[in-house]
Amino acid sequence: MVSTLDGAAQHDGRSQPISGATDMRIFGTLRGLADVVVVGAETVRQEGYRPARAREAFAARREAAGQGPAPAVAVVSASLDLDFSLPLFTSPLVPTLLLTGAAAAPDRVAAAEQAGARVVIAGEGMTVDPARAVRALAGLGHTRLLTEGGPRLLGQFVAAGVLDELCLTVSPLLTAGDAQRIAGGPSVAVPGRFELVSLLEEEGFLFSRYRRR
Numbered sequence: 004m005v006s007t008l009d010g011a012a013q014h015d016g017r018s019q020p021i022s023g024a025t026d027m028r029i030f031g032t033l034r035g036l037a038d039v040v041v042v043g044a045e046t047v048r049q050e051g052y053r054p055a056r057a058r059e060a061f062a063a064r065r066e067a068a069g070q071g072p073a074p075a076v077a078v079v080s081a082s083l084d085l086d087f088s089l090p091l092f093t094s095p096l097v098p099t100l101l102l103t104g105a106a107a108a109p110d111r112v113a114a115a116e117q118a119g120a121r122v123v124i125a126g127e128g129m130t131v132d133p134a135r136a137v138r139a140l141a142g143l144g145h146t147r148l149l150t151e152g153g154p155r156l157l158g159q160f161v162a163a164g165v166l167d168e169l170c171l172t173v174s175p176l177l178t179a180g181d182a183q184r185i186a187g188g189p190s191v192a193v194p195g196r197f198e199l200v201s202l203l204e205e206e207g208f209l210f211s212r213y214r215r216r
């Protein structure tokens with residue numbers, strides 16, 4: 004996740020204006036290591052998500068770890084109100100996953116599957132239970148999960164206690180306004196404690212990695 008100095012997780016509805024070249028390099032590296040990229044449907048819609056690419060620099064490492072050429076993207080959605088004609092669904096290197104609830108609209112499930120996506124039920128009713136999503140992905144052999152947000156999805160992963168690590172870029176910008184923070188939704192009863200594992204700096208950007216204690 005990337006945040007400005009005053010805690011904004013987006014500007015003009017996107018994260019790109021508050022990111023930078025090195026942040027994007029770290030973003031790509033984290034993808035290069037992951038089995039699956041878990042992302043909320045609103046981020047997919049607003050950021051125009053495309054399938055993850057296979058990258059030469061990670062090819063040997065991924066093969067040795069028994070991973071596919073690129074991480075699968077797992078979109079979390081209750082409505083399944085997504086454009087299934089996009090390359091994310093029709094032409095990924097590895098099939099895109101859709102995490103949804105058991106009561107998801109059957110016609111939207113059919114449309115997703117017809118486009119080539121794999122629908123994974125991870126909750127009762129319409130919504131996905133984060134702990135069940137983690138278990139369902141593990142059941143498919145995916146244990147290195149990279150959650151790319153957005154804030155509404157990340158907040159639920161935090162509240163459910165399934166976030167082990169946070170890679171946070173702090174960009175040297177102030178935006179004011181009413182942008183979301185990196186994690187939203189209801190607050191947790193007791194704040195979760197994380198420890199700093201690494202901290203890098205470049206051109207005023209701080210690149211941190213925290214691990215749950």
Ligand SMILES: NC(=O)c1ccc[n+]([C@@H]2O[C@H](COP(=O)([O-])OP(=O)(O)OC[C@H]3O[C@@H](n4cnc5c(N)ncnc54)[C@H](OP(=O)(O)O)[C@@H]3O)[C@@H](O)[C@H]2O)c1
Nearest residue numbers: 004005016017043044045046081082131152153154155156
């Ligand atoms: N700073 C950063 O690092 C960063 C990272 C990512 C995104 N962003 C920014 O964050 C904004 C979007 O984030 P957001 O928080 O509004 O949305 P989001 O978390 O990306 O997506 C929210 C949507 O995800 C689905 N969803 C979330 N929790 C669910 C659950 N438990 N069960 C089923 N579906 C669930 C729902 O989709 P349906 O509506 O389809 O049901 C919901 O509307 C954009 O502006 C983006 O640029 C910033």
